[in-house]
Amino acid sequence: MIQRSARSYGCRGEAVSPGGPLAPDLTRATTFAYETAERLRAVGAGEATGEFYPRYGHPAGRLFESLVAELEGADGAVSFSSGMAALFAVFCTFARAGEAVAISRYVYGGVEAIAVKDLPRFGIEVRRFDPFKPGDLDRALAGPVRLVHIETPTNPLSRVVDLEAVARRVRQAGALVSVDATFVPPPLQRPLSHGADLVVHSATKVLGGHSDALGGVVSGRHELLEQLEGFRRRTGAILGPDAAWLLARSLATLELRARQASDNALRLAVFLDGLRERGSKVVRVHYPGLPHHPDHEAARRYLDGFGFMMAIEVAGGLPEAIRVYDRFRVAARAVSLGGVHTLASLPLQTSHAMLTQEERREAGIADGLIRLSIGIERYEDLENDLREALEA
Numbered sequence: 001m002i003q004r005s006a007r008s009y010g011c012r013g014e015a016v017s018p019g020g021p022l023a024p025d026l027t028r029a030t031t032f033a034y035e036t037a038e039r040l041r042a043v044g045a046g047e048a049t050g051e052f053y054p055r056y057g058h059p060a061g062r063l064f065e066s067l068v069a070e071l072e073g074a075d076g077a078v079s080f081s082s083g084m085a086a087l088f089a090v091f092c093t094f095a096r097a098g099e100a101v102a103i104s105r106y107v108y109g110g111v112e113a114i115a116v117k118d119l120p121r122f123g124i125e126v127r128r129f130d131p132f133k134p135g136d137l138d139r140a141l142a143g144p145v146r147l148v149h150i151e152t153p154t155n156p157l158s159r160v161v162d163l164e165a166v167a168r169r170v171r172q173a174g175a176l177v178s179v180d181a182t183f184v185p186p187p188l189q190r191p192l193s194h195g196a197d198l199v200v201h202s203a204t205k206v207l208g209g210h211s212d213a214l215g216g217v218v219s220g221r222h223e224l225l226e227q228l229e230g231f232r233r234r235t236g237a238i239l240g241p242d243a244a245w246l247l248a249r250s251l252a253t254l255e256l257r258a259r260q261a262s263d264n265a266l267r268l269a270v271f272l273d274g275l276r277e278r279g280s281k282v283v284r285v286h287y288p289g290l291p292h293h294p295d296h297e298a299a300r301r302y303l304d305g306f307g308f309m310m311a312i313e314v315a316g317g318l319p320e321a322i323r324v325y326d327r328f329r330v331a332a333r334a335v336s337l338g339g340v341h342t343l344a345s346l347p348l349q350t351s352h353a354m355l356t357q358e359e360r361r362e363a364g365i366a367d368g369l370i371r372l373s374i375g376i377e378r379y380e381d382l383e384n385d386l387r388e389a390l391e392a
């Protein structure tokens, strides 16, 4: 873990030393030689500076963490080998046997899996709550609860949680709030400034942005991060140097990419909503930038721009959704999100395939839903692709 404000290689307008590198070097070494026993002991004990062993930390990882911390407005950040490794570390570090964690009903499937298969084995009770139903969080907070975990915006309908209301209630209960903010990155969304204690990202998504590196990162206050780093050290879930280098490199363009993708998404959502009004195959557009989205006001408050994720529902259920989907030529038929390319997936066949029909109905996942992660392509190419796929 590193404190904020390390070197960012000129991408934020700071002076670059003459003759100095404009890109960081990559250190892959897994061990480092020292002159004396005393020097090696002191570095290992953290009494002297120097590289020791990369499972404890390495230069590319510290650079990535410092850049993320700066973007989030956090004391620091701790990086992990994947988003799931980061989330698992959060649960293992802050939950206790005999106590409960409260998890939003709208979280990534991997968190659902941990909640069902792993946490109960460690004696941790899991309570579910709906952050969009008044009073549901109060019910979940009855009794000893350590940690409340939410995702905002949610997958795939981009619901936006009223984070300040949740954080206020959780603080009264003496628990911590962790927020998976993978769908909208900093600086477009900064949950720590709205009361979150920890913010988690699957860095595999928009932080990396090029679909070529797996990683996860948690930002927050020092006293929490120290505990997380201890867990990472013990369990070895650290982000490797090569992926950390790629992710740090990608942060130089994060804001540009996120804003371009968000602008594309808003224009596309307005266009698709126009098709819906004119009675096309599109029967619903789920995008928080549209005034009829149930959380449009919350999105205006918590997001700067409305993000790159949207979902459309087509009439005719899954068979028609598949027909439209298979006609895309610009949007790639792929899982994941947040890359420079527009990616499309069918929640019924991917992220929500494990749910029963009743559970999908409760979660508002229609059979004809197509999820889109909008990229940074030329807007006209995206609009044409969607129009042709829908009108064919």
Ligand SMILES: Cc1ncc(COP(=O)(O)O)c(C=O)c1O
Binding pocket: 082, 083, 084, 085, 108, 110, 151, 155, 180, 182, 183, 201, 202, 203, 204, 205, 214, 215, 216, 336
């Ligand atoms: C919102 C969200 N959180 C966490 C994850 C897990 O991240 P990773 O795949 O990097 O482990 C994902 C992956 O799709 C995700 O969409």
